[in-house]
Amino acid sequence: MEETNSLKYIAVILLFLFYGLLHYQEEKKDSLSSLPVTSGSEALRNLNDSDFIPAKAKLTEYRISASLDVNKKILHGAETIWWRNNSSYPTRELYFHLCPNAFSNSKTEFLKGRGLPQKSYAHVILNEVNVNKTRANLSYVLPRNGNRFDSTVVKITLNTSLAKGDSIQIDFLFDVVIPKAVSRFGYDANERFFFFAQWFPKLGVYENGKWICEPYYSFTEFYSDFAHYKLDINIPKEFTFLSSGDVVRKSLDRTNATYTVMRKNIHDFAWVAAKEVTTFTDTLTTAQKKKVAVHYMLQPTNEDSKERIFTAVKNAFIYCDRNIGSFPYSSFAVVDAPVKAGTIGAMEYPALFTFSKEYFSPEFTKDVEELLIHEFAHQYFYSLLANNETAEAWLDEGLATYFSQKILIKKYEQRFASFKLFGYLPVTGMEFLSIERIPIIYTLTQIPKPFESDLLAEYYPYAAMGSLSDTSYQLLNRKVYQSVSYAKGALFLLTLENFLGEKKLLFILRQYVEQYRYKHPTAEDFFSVVRKYGRKNIDWLIEGFYKNSYVCDYKLLSLSALPDQHSVEVVVVRDGEAVVPTEVALYTEKDTLRINWSGKEKIKKFIFETNNIPIAAEVDPLRNNLFDLNFANNSYVLATQYSGATYLSVRWFFWIQNLLMIFGGLA
């Protein structure tokens, strides 16, 4: 009986043990299936035998091992960061960006109520966080507005304070749920293109005794510190790989390929894995005879545009290398993103930038060229200087736009106005009225469209809605942000160029880049360089368009010959608050007389001494002040003019006649 009872007890115990074992195996199986092919812990062990990471680095070091599961749309990662407090201030905290959490729900700062398709939601899963190999706790840092739905910033509170020169090691084991791309990061509709940007836990910037680690805002970009990066990225071997780094090793197994990539002194690391794409490598040479490899990844539909793309990148490279400074990297990647992969295709990262080309994009539109050149120019300002983009985006976007305008003007002859027929096919001309995207009033003539005209069109509607000094992420909306950071920033520089001269401004910008490379300059730093080398007072420009969102319109009110027959009176009016030094010209039957004017007075009379018969007068005859809202009233001709207005009206009259014929016919 006792024996039977014992057997029963043993059976129960065995059953429990068996159940426990089963449960344990299941748990193990689950955790294993979510781990990368090269498991995180293995990767962490491997980190220690790297000669890349010195024990006490002077600069932050990132070592990441990541494995892409294209079927589950998950990226498994193991990351080690060595951080050294290089500031004079101690800290007991570490702040990190967790940018993929911007896609975690529709109420984050990034999405702000914008709903997404289910597949486009994404987040980071932090499986383990260690500080100096001891388990650490994280806490979320809410944005300033207290948005509890935003989890894009976390912090670790340390047990001890880190003084100047102290180092610390932080390890993360994480998984990223990859979104179907809506913005900058994710995979495309055909699941053949996986792009990774702001994908790993990344330190904020510790400066002047505080951490700058802003949430992922809806329209601004980022701010990060320079670091050395070494990554092992494991992807299915049928995928092609490009990244911000140089590939130092590639190993293959039965199904996957692992790329070991490195890049020093960069502040972000982006990469792409794509299949059914074409890759090319081109070599460009700097003015100092340094070879730079350019790795292109093109969509198959864009192979025909290869030369066009190469030429645009080469033009940008040569112009920037000669005029801004020697290109900073030994290689860079140009990635052609599918058109419908969110906004992946128009972004810059260190040593990598993306673009998209629409299926119908004829060369006369110059849209691909403009995009490529703009993104290339970022390699100097976004990548090399790396100012705080959440606060002073114009320092990067404005400068990149300014240079892209200059390169387009110098390297490409002319651009013609165009519109999209049926919303798809660009044709030269202008469309004034359409119904259901069918043009009703239009012209198909070739109308030259200066490259800068887009800046004006973007600037005018929001001219008074934001100044360059406004904190970028606090601007009213994306349109105001673009108007201020891109258009106004570039117009600021173009006006500065007109005032100082092209040669001088390029010299100043070269000095600025040289002086502040890897140093996160601010607008004040920029202005100090302009003042130092420009040797002209630019306070009017800073006051009017940097510190304030002033507008201006200089207007020539009247022109009259005085009774003495030897002098002509010209009256000029300044509308708006901005003051711009300018010139007033008097055109007579025989010559042109000019007077410089500080532009300060609201109304100013000029007396020109001349015996010649006056014809017209003009304020700012060279259109140096690109902020002037109306060039048409800058001049005054004594004789009433009709030809232009009549010509345009006759054209319009004819278009209306045709429109009426169409409507009349339909009835």
Added chain:
Amino acid sequence: MKIKEILVKGVRMIFAHRKFVLLFWLTNLVFAFALSLPLFSILQQGLSHSLINNSLGIGFDYFWYVQFRYIYQNALNALPFLLYAFAGVYILTQLLFVGGLLSVYTNSKKNHIVDFFYGSVKYFMRFLRLALIIGVLYFVAVSINVLFDYSIQKIFQDQEDAFIEFAIQIFRYLFFLLLICVINIISDYTKVAIVAVDSTKLLKSLLKAIQFIKKNFVKVMIVYLIMLIFVALGATVYNLVDSFVPKKPAYLLLLTFLIQQLLIIFRVLIRMYFYSTELIIYTDGEAETVSPAFEEII
């Protein structure tokens, strides 16, 4: 009747009533003038003493255009509504005139302007009611087009094949244009059917016209297409000639204006040609409707 015969007789019919071309053209001119005057006034107000005025006569200044659009954005935003409102009134005058035109077409002995306006007034209310029905059909066509557009965009929002999407969108546009043409043809033939038998039964005439189009579909469509080809040819010739006219000196603008008006007159003639050929096809197909006076002309 063969198509060639229809076309020849249609031309004869237009020239037998050529004085009405002037009426159609002048009406168009007056409406276009009324719609162009505000623009001229705005332009002249901003440019009357500007150096830009002269340069705009020679070449287009895109900077000026960007600024002009910004400065006058409120007026320019309201412009499409003004255009549509005027177009609405213009359509009413066309309904009035088409009644007159068809009535004088059907009776060559009454080719006087008084007869024209007698017919205009006589058929105006019938044509207006027809225009309302046709308006509903246009609305349906536009709605179908919008629905197709939405569906295509939905289908392709997750696909990268831009060429196939474009090809399908082009088919959508062609289908939409075909719908518009068919409605236009129905509208025209219903008017013809009303006038040919002096019908007051609108729906009956509409159904009769649809049945007629169905029965003579090939002939109706071929003649309609030929008319459209004439319109396209006219536009092409105009663009070719216009491209050779220099912009300077300023008086050459008058030449441009004359060429433009020739094209408009040509378009008026084609519009009249549409109706004359449609009337011939209809009366040929529906023999009992032919009046003795009408037979005389053809």
